[in-house]
Amino acid sequence: MKRYLAWLLLCGLLALHSALAGEYPEKPVTLVVMLPAGGPTDAAARVLADALSSALGQPFVVENRPGADGVIGVRAVLDAPADGYTLLFGIGSLVAVPMLQTPAPFDLQRDFTPVAAIGSYPFGLFVHPSVPANSVAELIAYAKSREEPLFYASSTPGETLATAEFMQATGVRMSRVPYKGFAQALPDLLAGRVQLAFGPVSAALAHVQDGKLRLLATLTPTRLPALPTVPTLEEAGVRGASVPSWQAIFAPAQTPAPIVERLSRAVAAALQTDAVRTRLGRLLLQIEMTPPAALTERISREHSRWQHFIEETGTGRP
Amino acid sequence: MELIEHLALGFSAAASAQNLLSCFIGSVLGTLIGVLPGIGPVATIAMLLPLTYGMPPLSALIMLAGIYYGAQYGGSTTSIMLNLPGEASSAITCLDGHPLARRGRAGAALTVAALGSFFAGCVGTLFLAAFAAPLTTFALDFGPAEYCSLMIFGLAGAIVLASKSLLKACAMVVLGLLLGLVGTDVNSGAVRFTFGIRELNDGIGTAVLAVGVFGFAEILLGLERLHEHSTLTARCGRLGLSRDELRQATPAVLRGTGLGTLLGLLPGAGALMPAFAAYALEKWCARDPGRFGRGAIEGVAAPESANNAAAQTAFIPLLTLGIPSNAIMALMIGAMTLHDIQPGPQVISHDPTLFWGLVASMWIGNAMLVLLNLPLVGLWIRLLTTPYRWLFPAILLFCCIGIYTLSHSTVDLLLTAFFGLLGYLLQKFDCEPAPLLLGFILGPLFEEHLRRTLLLSRGDPSVFLSRPLSLVLLLAAAALLCTALTPSARRIRAQALTAEQDDAIADPAR
Structure with a gap:
């Protein structure tokens, strides 16, 4: 028991020593x-x-x-x-x-x-190629002309917020299909079962380059250096929608x-x-x-x- | 031929000294973490990721892939020897693997698992090489409606899986479904059945449940036997396979490989599906299904092959679509982007050395694994003769370390203990843990896909019947249930069960 206490004391002293001396970080x-x-x-x-x-x-x-x-x-x-x-x-x-x-x-x-x-x-607005829209303006017009609302995939509160702000700013109505993550939404988006999504650019860029998806706009303050031809959502005429x-x-x-x-x-x-x-x-x-x-x-x-x-x-x- | 050219390119890339070394390190590490219950490849790969920054991309991916399929090999070892699934996907191997070990045929079970895995790994790799590009569309055609029907098929199969009472199996599936409901509802964000425990917001961990109801419960049952025996089995038996076993195992390996190859393509089907489907198929087409659950060699051969075949073909949606089928694959995507590779359709055309090198390395890795694992069989077998007083504390310790590293949460440890107790009580009431685990794993997937299907069809349930693949799966599920419930099948089951009881009396080791 005595020995145990001695050890404990030693450990305590050592801890105290390292707490007082030296500069962060020490461990x-x-x-x-x-x-x-x-x-x-x-x-x-x-x-x-x-x-x-x-x-x-x-x-x-x-x-x-x-x-x-x-x-x-x-x-x-x-x-x-x-x-x-x-x-x-x-x-x-x-x-x-x-x-x-x-x-x-x-x-x-x-x-x-x-x-x-x-x-x-950076986040972007992705649409399936079956959607007849090559720009955000065309997408808004198309969505408004349809009888049934388009489906959008969303997985995080941020994506849902951005889509809701987008709908509020444009007056478009769309139906939400929830997913656990953007990767889980990709198969349905690539197959066109879900027509659009606000998602991380990095996760779907390869499909855009391959023509399987269309990137209509980025949700960034300025255009991405890697994608100089893609406008920002604000340039495309929609204000106030972004994913934090x-x-x-x-x-x-x-x-x-x-x-x-x-x-x-x-x-x-x-x-x-x-x-x-x-x-x-x-x-x-x-x-x-x-x-x-x-x-x-x-x-x-x-x-x-x-x-x-x-x-x-x-x-x-x- | 183009394929041979590609493979030649791949082998020349994979056979460099550095790549061979990283393949070896990956496979060995994978085997080790597969053997340690709870410690999964996800944690290992995440920790090793920074170490690969300095490596060329191909070597890094070869090593990480090696960890992944190495873990599939290693996971079966503890399932067979200790009734402890090293990975959740090898829980099915427990069902017949452990009874085999208890009967002194552990060597045969391990050998079959290694050889079956090797064969399946080779076929899966070849499949990946030959059909990667055309098969991507298959993965995409499989929408929420099809997944939903697949889950219904799986749940029907879970009932057929039962080797004891059908009613109890149904009850276990339902209990599993209920446990699967715990956590956050994806659609509304509401939390269900968490009793205010924040750690439950994302549901009960699969490893927590599997290690609890299989591993911990088995230890509790073992404690009961403590005064009769002091080790799992006195007999180690021959290492190799008898001619009879070989004859039974071969077709099972072939069927398991085929099924696993297909199911591995579906990123949303879950890790347990291939092994479980293969097991159910074996039981369904066996002449005397009563042997299953008591140590049928097919019950090890089929799921192990399916597991490994699926582990290889899961790379198809990853490499061609950038869609991960599980957490490990998601990590591989992270590793790829860190090495400046965008997973997607261009990988094959832009970076053929990388793609084919990785494919070739899988074949080399599988060969290494079988060479590594066969000699180890003799060593593992010795585990069975370890006295309980050493074995049990060691197992508990490793399990606890493993479970803790999953999410650094003590709540998970308490839950595992709770499920261990639950599993023990269920065993006392003759209820089997396997249907429980299946209900638990398939239930949330079923719910998610069902609700998504109905959202996308705007509430119209007829999509399940109007989509051909979905219809086929639903019909198959109905057929499965009918065969389980028809009088003739019931009679055979009854005979098998009596035979089992006779056997149990005759075989004191059980």
Whole structure:
């Protein structure tokens, strides 16, 4: 028993020692990804974790905690000590998730402090070639001329929001067919059973190049460098429909400011390196380093947009 | 011939030293994680992904693919030896594999599993090479209505699967369906039957249920036997196959391979479907179905072959359409994009070395796996003679580690324990876990496709009958149920069951 206590004391002293001395990070850092392994968000998180590991000298370990629209991953980070060793790799839908669940499982603005946004995944408006429309205007005209509404596939709250905003802006009525993910919707979209979808450009680009799908517009502020001929939705005359698809690192709100700053700087530096830029570029991620202050502002803007939209349409409420 | 040219190109690419090495590493790793229950290829591939950044794309994909089909091999080992499905897809192998092991024929079961897998893997690969392009349309023709009918067919088959009471099998299927309802409803976003437990929002994990009702329950049953025997079986028996077994297994391997090849093409059919369909087919066309569930060699040969054939042909929708059929395939897409390859129809034409190299590596990998696994059979068999007091804690430990790594959640561990207890009670009431697992896996797929079909037909149910493929599947399901319920079939079943009881008395090892 005595011996046991001595060991315990020694361990405690060691822990105390490492807590007081030295600079963050001193042990491996866990980066919680709120989506399953293998998706584009997971891939981006792993590229970044790899870069941060070599930049800060400690392994950044990606841990996938998917489920409940990300709430499980978020709770896992909030339950861990706010010491900078458990971080959240979050995505744009986190703003809306608390509004869609009662009681709200967390408050993004209150519970987290943003470290940095690294960019966003571009979304696009895809239609099956059987739809006689080569532009957004033709699509709107066609949809209005039909007796029966067109079917659209949607899998995430963000996609549903974008489609609902699109319908609101254009006055078109369409029927929603829900899927678990965009990959699950692809077979029906390729076969023309579902006529259109707002989806991630990277997931269906190959089919566009092959002529199996038509990409009418991108939901990005400017045209994509890889697709200079495809207009943005706003250029095509529809305002106000977009999918919030930013990818960003968050730390729990009580994390010491120096740690957040150090991380923020490290992310900014990593995004400047060629290796990271090429890898993220291959994932078709639009790299855009957003510092914490700008991200906070963006989140509060999106917060009111979602709130307004959900109240008006009742979208997403069971 | 064009195909031979392509394959020659593929083999020359796959046979480089680096690619052979990554193929070997992948297969070995896959076998290992397949053997460890719960630890799945998904977690492994996700962890290894960053390591492949520095590799050429072909080597990286060869290694990741090796992990995937290696796991299909390894998963069967624990199913046979310990009644513990290493992967959910090998749960069916438990049904006859474990009884065989208990009768001292573990060697035969493992050998058949390895050889059947090898054969199926080769056929699947050849199929992939020859028909990848034309078959993509088949995967697309299979819409929600067809999937829905396929699930009905599967649920009918789940009842036929039962080796004991039909009524109890039905009850188990329904219980499985109910368990499958737990979680978020895809259409409305409402959560169902979660009792406020957030971890249940995405449903109960397949591995959680499978390891619980098969693995943990088996350990509880083993504890009962503890005072009679201290090991699983005293006899290890001959390693090889007897002539009789070979005669029974060969046609089963062929049928399983055929069925698995076809079902692997359907990205929405789920991982368990090929193995289970092959098992049901064997039982359905066997002369004495009563042997199944008590150690019929066909009951191992068919599902194992189907599993591996499907694992190969699942690459067709992935490589040609970019549609993943499961989480592992989704990871492969992630790996491809990181290496700047857009999975899709252009892969074959733009990057023939990559496509054919990967196809060829699968053949090489399968050959490596069989060479690796056959000598291991002798080693695995020794597991059976390990005393329970060592074996059981070790199994529990590995299961818990595996389940925990799936989602880093202690709730999953508690659930597994709960299902272990449930599985034990069900066994005490003579209810079989296999129909439960099937109902659980097929139920949510059935619901999803049913509701989607009706959404797309704007509420008109006649689509199920007006689409030919769907109609055929529904008729087949009806035929299946009729044969299970007709008096003559029932009489045969009854005879088989009495024979089983006699056998059980005569065979004290059971």
